[in-house]
Structure formats: structure tokens, C-alpha cells
Amino acid sequence: MSAAERKNEIRRDAARGDADRDSAGPAGPVGPVAGGAGPAAPREAEQAIVCEQLVRIYKTDALEVQALQGLDLRVAAGELTALVGASGSGKSTLLAILAGLDTPTAGSVRVAGHELAGLDYRGRLHYRRSSVGFVWQNPAGNLLPHLTAAQNVALPMRLNRAPRTARRERALALLDSLGVAHCRDRVPARMSGGEQQRTAIATALANTPRVLLADEPTGELDCESAETVFEGLRTANRDHGVTVLIVTHDTSIAGQVRRTVAIRDGRTSTETLRRGGEAPAAGQTAGDGSEHEAERLGGYAVEYAMVDRVGRLQLPREFTESYGIRDRVRLTREPGHVGVWPDQHEPTSRGPSRRADRGNEDEHA
């Protein structure tokens, strides 16, 4: 299913609103929004997203495309994470699976406590309406064009049979917390792209999902609007306690979140964690690592590479290129860490050559 078809499916799903098939929805109304900012969900120690060895193969006539090739990903509840990667690396495929719109060929995926493989049609519908929210790239595509902002935000609550007054109150409070209260009686055509995307975030939060997925939410916006939309995603994370995963090519977004995960060839390859304060000496840890701390102090970034279950490690391209690494590397056991060396010195039976030992530290990848 193409990205456009997936988006259309969501819109059709929202527009149908047929109460009959809605009985799988949760009983009762959504909770009120306290103080205009919504109740902050308790931050659980559990993982909000767990993908293990995800494989997705698309088959078209004679062609097979392996979009995900054994992808592992864990996102803790309450995190705000950016997912980056070259075009075709599998980001949208992953998001469609997490959104419950597509199913993996192999592997397991758990989101907000739901094993997605085990959900039947009604379970998936309920999952999509109550446990995850989505914001897609095209601002107009996230909202129904003939409904006002307040009606758009209220619609998912209506599908979940929330009482009229509660959904009206929550819709207005969500628009307020996203800074678009002034748009409440406007249809999307009378809003800017940034206002539409912030309304889309409010809509995605309507049924208090635990996870919010955003696929290039600022992709069609100018810098200023993009910043307000990113602030909206931060609001969703900070004030509404929602775990947020943002697929983005926007380096200014990727540079502002605490954790950025990179996908390469259908697998998570590296990640960057931004931390507050001075970079610690090797082997030490510093700060509490919180997003706010990193923001407050400017912070520093630490690069990580993923190690899969069988110990495979994928080095970032910048590392392999700048150190001339290819085919194989030499490993050394060092106190507290492993040395990964370009294979350009003759290995000796006594370990690293003296020249390497003396170490051109630069080569110590």
C-alpha cells in the first residue's frame, strides 16, 4: 500500500464514523483536559514501542523489495524520538506498521502494550482510534476539509462515543494547548499549513493515545511554521505525556530532540543521544540525560551504534569512510571498551602492532 493510499485509508476511516463498527471502542468519554493542557499520563517504566527483527517484504510481479530487514527498535514511554534515514531506507514502512496500517512479513511489534500481530480487524480499529495518533506530512490530508478545527478534533472522540459536551470541551482545550484556539471555527482551507498541522496534532491527541507517530510533519512547511509544529509535538510529549516518534529529514528537528535513531537499509543503524552539561570523560556518565536538561545546558551529543542479538555492529558511513574501513576490522580488548581498528596493519600473534598501539588515537574508531 502506498503512502498516499495509507493516508486515504485513515481519512476514510475517520470520515465513516459508523457507530456500528465502533463498538470495539473504549467505554465512556475521554477525560477532561485539566488546566487547558491535559492530564499528563504517568510515565511508565515500560517500553512504549518494541520492534524485534522486523521484516517487511513488498512483492510486486517479479520484483521483491525488502523494505525492513530485521529492524530492532525500542522507545521508552515518554520519549520524544526522531527517526532519520535516506530516502527508501524504510522509515514510512516502519511507521505504517507501528500505526497498525500494515503488517510485517516477519518479526514482532508491540506498541502501547498491544502485540500488533495478535490484533484482529476490530482490535486494529480500536488500536488505531485509541492507542496511537498520527500526523502525516500533507497538512490538508490530516483533516477533513468540510469540518472546522474544533469539529475535526472532536471527530475521533465522537467515533469513540464520548458525550457531546465532553468532546467539545476537550477539543477546545486541545486547540488551546496547541496554540490554535483562534482557528476553532475555521475550516482547514482558512488556516495556514502550520495551523493545520497543529490542529492535526490536537486531533491525534483527542482520544488520549499513548503514542503519537508523525511522518515528516514539517516537510511541507517553511522554517517558522515548522518550528511551531515541532513545538506542538513537544507540547504533546511534555504536557500530554505522549510518547512521540517523528520521522523527519529536517535536521533542525533531529538536532533538537534528545534521541535520534538512524535507519539504514531497513535496519536501525546508529543513534545519537543528546545530554546536558559537559561531555564526561571516557567511561563516565553525566547528567540525568533528560530532554529539559539537555535543552537548558546546550548539552552535547553521544553517538551510538546498534548491536543486534548476535552481536553484529553497523558502523556509520562517516566512520567507515574517514577511517578507510572496509571488509573487516581488527578488534582489541581494551580496559572498559573494545577497540575497532582499520585492517591496515599486519596482525601479529601478540595483538596490535606497536605502531597501532602507540596509537594514532585518531584511528581508534
Ligand SMILES: Nc1ncnc2c1ncn2[C@@H]1O[C@H](COP(=O)(O)OP(=O)(O)OP(=O)(O)O)[C@@H](O)[C@H]1O
Ligand atoms: N507499496 C510498496 N510496494 C513496493 N515497494 C514499496 C512499497 N512501499 C515502499 N516500497 C519500497 O520499500 C523501500 C522503503 O520505502 P519507504 O517508503 O519505507 O522508505 P522511506 O525511508 O520512508 O523513504 P522516503 O524518505 O523517501 O519517504 C523502498 O525501496 C520503497 O521503494
